[in-house]
Amino acid sequence: MKQLLVLLMVAWLVAGCSNVYSHEDGYRMAIINQGFPVPKEAYEVKPEDCVGEIxxxxxxxxxxxxxxEGNPPDEYLQTIEEWGWTDLVDERRGSIHFYEKNGKIMSLNIHQNIFDVFEMTSDKSS
Structure with missing residues (x-):
């Protein structure tokens, strides 16, 4: 019985660690903003503390x-725009993208195998 439990736990860990970006898997709503897409296969980890403009x-x-270099897949950026978000190209800071929709500003900061989504305060350029 213990061996079966250990085998199931190992299988669960391997399955949980194998999440890989695929445009075909689709998108779901971000936990901080119901209108901003994140890949379905992404899993949440503890975010940074909110400070200043976040x-x-x-x-x-x-x-x-x-x-x-922090470049996201083009398909993900296209999906964000398909969900109604406008890319604020002039506001980009390196690999940090900014999007606006209905007066809300979201920031997307992509790194290799990890990304942050921030809902900005009304003054994103402070």
């Missing part, structure tokens, strides 16, 4: 979400 934060892990 009112809400969520951190996700997902293999293949960003390359070494």
């Amino acid at each position: 009112s809400k934060a969520a951190k996700y892990k997902l293999k293949g979400i960003g390359d070494e």
Whole structure:
């Protein structure tokens, strides 16, 4: 019985650690903003504390979400825009993207295999 339990736990850990970005898997709503998409296979980890211009934060892990320079998959960026978010290209700061929809500003910070989603306060450029 113990061996079966250990085998099930190992299988669960392997399955939980194998999440890889795939556009075909689809998207779900971010935990901090019901209108902002995140890949379905991404799982939440403890976010950074909210400071300054950030009112809400969520951190996700997902293999293949960003390359070494923090460039996200084009399909993900297209999906964000398909969900009605406008890319604020002039506000970009390196790998940090900003999006606006209905007066809300969201920030997407992509790294290799991890990304942060932030809901910004009304003054994103302080």
